[in-house]
Amino acid sequence: MPFNLPNILTWLRILAIPLFVGIFYLPHTWLSPVQQNLVATVIFAGAAITDWLDGYLARVLNQTSAFGAFLDPVADKLMVCAALIVLVYLERLDAPIAFVIIGREITVSALREWMAQIGQSKSVAVSFLGKIKTTSQMIAIPLLLYHEKIGEYFDPQQIGTWFIYIAAVLTLWSMFYYLKAAVPKVLEDEKKRS
Numbered sequence: 604m605p606f607n608l609p610n611i612l613t614w615l616r617i618l619a620i621p622l623f624v625g626i627f628y629l630p631h632t633w634l635s636p637v638q639q640n641l642v643a644t645v646i647f648a649g650a651a652i653t654d655w656l657d658g659y660l661a662r663v664l665n666q667t668s669a670f671g672a673f674l675d676p677v678a679d680k681l682m683v684c685a686a687l688i689v690l691v692y693l694e695r696l697d698a699p700i701a702f703v704i705i706g707r708e709i710t711v712s713a714l715r716e717w718m719a720q721i722g723q724s725k726s727v728a729v730s731f732l733g734k735i736k737t738t739s740q741m742i743a744i745p746l747l748l749y750h751e752k753i754g755e756y757f758d759p760q761q762i763g764t765w766f767i768y769i770a771a772v773l774t775l776w777s778m779f780y781y782l783k784a785a786v787p788k789v790l791e792d793e794k795k796r797s
Contacts, residue, residue, distance in 0.1 A: 736773035743767035
C-alpha cells in the first residue's frame, strides 16, 4: 500500500465518515440541530474538496498507484452512501431515491469489476453523463444537509431536493448507458469461452 499524500487524503475521507454520521447523534446540549447541520455540511464539503485534491496531487506529484485508484472511488461511494442514509434518517430524503442512487453505485462498481476481469474496462469508463450525475449529487447533498433557510428566499432543502431528483434520474440513465455498453462485450466474451 503506497503511503503518500494523495492516499493519506483518501484515508482521511474514510476516517471522517464516523465523525460525519456521529454529529447527528450528539446531544443537543453539545450541538444544536442547526450546528449539527452546519458541521455535517462542512465535513461533507471538505470530503468533496479532498476528493478533487487527492486526484490532482497524485497527477502533479506523479504519485498515482493502483491502490490509490482503487481506494479513491471506494472512499467517495462510502461518504455519499453515508450522507444519503443520514438524510433518509433525518427525513430530508425519500428512501426510494437513496435506494436508486446507492443501488446504482453497487451495480456499476460490480459491472466495472466484471468488465476489468474480461479486459474490457474501457467500455465502462466514467462517462460525461456520470460526471453530470456526480455534480448534481455533490450540489444536492450539502444543501440537504444544511437544510436551514438562508435569508428570506434561499431554501437549501427545496433546491437540494430538485438537484437530488435530477441526480436520481441521471443515475438511472447512466446505469443503463453503462449496461448497454457492457452487455455486448459480456456476450462476446461468453461466446469465446463456450
